[in-house]
Amino acid sequence: MTITGDIMEVPKSSSVNPAVELARILSAAAVVRRDEPLAKRTTLRVGGPADVYVEPANESDLAVTVEFCHARGLSFFVMGRGSNLLVRDGGFRGVVICLASQDFSRVEIEGERLRCGAGVKLKQVAVDAKRAGLAGVEFLEGIPGSVGGALRMNAGAMGGQMFDVIESVRVMDRAGQVRELTVAEIPVEYRCCPLLKDHIALGAVFRCRAATRAEVEQRMNTFSEKRWESQPSMPSAGCMFKNPATIPAGKLIEELGFKEKRVGGAMVSKEHGNFIVNTGNATAHDVLELAALIKARAWSERKIELQTEVEIVGVD
Ligand SMILES: Cc1cc2nc3c(=O)[nH]c(=O)nc-3n(C[C@H](O)[C@H](O)[C@H](O)COP(=O)(O)OP(=O)(O)OC[C@H]3O[C@@H](n4cnc5c(N)ncnc54)[C@H](O)[C@@H]3O)c2cc1C
Structure with missing residues (x-):
């Protein structure tokens, strides 16, 4: 477990700082910080610190964190790569959870499917698909978010959107229960997946189609050129x-x-x-x-x- 910030002693009661308590109950590989500046974790680079910042090492750590917040009456939210976030100047009173550990950052290729953790960068999804000769996710290449954030936002570009290419999503509810839902079970809207306002996306399966690498690469290059013509x-x-x-x-x-x-x-x-x-x-x-x-x-x-x-x- 990594603890940074000014944590001097091991707590004996629940009146101690929640960062200290979380550091005690999570696995050794979890990251727990207190008063963590969030501006540097967002692409807009504004805003104040989080009282507590946690990177759970795995799903079990995440469930413990969610239960802890519930039991202590602490607010929490999950952040991805902070590319669709504005944190106010006073920061966040509660726990910010980021699924950036290795367990949430894997891409597994199974035939024409990509199974990706919520922490995987969208660019990596596009690049890994290209390397495997799989088409359909090229539009994700220039969106600077994670799979989890893109599911929550139903992110889209160049005429494509996230839920057009998703087959299933693994989610955790606020009681720590995990389920795998098919795309048909998840209502989505323009730039919003309402289910993920109160569920955490743990990962998703993308459904692609076979194509030549050259074909996929050409589409990615065209999208990239288009994007940089109009994007600051x-x-x-x-x-x-x-x-x-x-x-x-x-x-x-x-x-x-x-x-x-x-x-x-x-x-x-x-x-x-x-x-x-x-x-x-x-x-x-x-x-x-x-x-x-x-x-x-x-x-x-x-x-x-x-x-x-x-x-x-x-x-x-
Ligand atoms: C230069 C630039 C270009 C962009 N271009 C596009 C574009 O073309 N199309 C587009 O749609 N967007 C675009 N965006 C916005 C942004 O990149 C997307 O919305 C992206 O999907 C957000 O992902 P994130 O990981 O950064 O999420 P964050 O910004 O960290 O979080 C966004 C929301 O998702 C929630 N969230 C994050 N992870 C999870 C999770 N695991 N489970 C549940 N909820 C979660 C957060 O609580 C928050 O409500 C752009 C942003 C920038 C800065």
């Missing part, structure tokens, strides 16, 4: 808002005159109206204020109610 390289959390039914959010924001509009260190990207970028010293407050201005004007001028795609957690 500055830190961001991807698209700030979901696309309304009538107009892409980026186009709307551009038409409303917001391109390169700034609040503090946050700025609407000049490459893509739906990306708010951190120009270097942004706070979560700057980003949220800029997003609120955009929302207000979309409503007052177009009667369009923009909905945030980025998940917002923590306290001011």
Whole structure:
């Protein structure tokens, strides 16, 4: 077990810091930290620390962590690679769980299927599929998230979305019970899998199809070129808002005159109206204020109610 932060003694009662207690009850390979800065764990690079940060070594550690939070009345949330997250400046009061250990980071190829842990990077899914001569998941290549985060968000790009290529998902409920669900048992929406608001994705099986490596590679290259024509390289959390039914959010924001509009260190990207970028010293407050201005004007001028795609957690 790895404990970092200022933990000086082994606790005798439940009044001690939860990080210390968790470190005692989890396996030796688990990572437990307290007051862990979260900004560096998100692509937007803003926000305060988590009271407790845990990387369970395996499913059993995860179940223990979830039960512990329940018994102690502690809030928790699971974070992937933090690429669709905005953590408020005061940080998160509770436990942040990240499925980054080896047990959650495996890819197994079984014929035309890929069995992937929730912690696997989407880029790795695409690259491993290409190496095995499997097509269908090329669109995941440029999305900087994990399998778990992409399942929760039903992430998509280039006309494809996560649940189009998923056969089954392994989930844990808040009581620590594990089930394997087929895709038919999981309702999904545009950029949302409601089931995963209160279940943790442990991994998934992707269904691909056989193809030549050259064919897959060519599609990946085309997607990558397209992406970098319109995507900013500055830190961001991807698209700030979901696309309304009538107009892409980026186009709307551009038409409303917001391109390169700034609040503090946050700025609407000049490459893509739906990306708010951190120009270097942004706070979560700057980003949220800029997003609120955009929302207000979309409503007052177009009667369009923009909905945030980025998940917002923590306290001011
Ligand atoms: C430059 C850039 C480009 C992007 N391009 C795209 C794009 O083309 N298409 C697209 O859809 N998105 C895009 N995104 C957004 C983001 O990459 C995706 O939403 C991604 O799937 C989020 O995965 P993550 O691991 O980073 O999740 P996080 O940001 O860490 O978490 C997102 C949500 O998922 C939940 N979550 C994470 N892991 C689990 C789990 N194991 N079980 C249950 N819930 C979990 C979290 O609690 C949170 O609510 C982009 C982001 C950036 C920064």
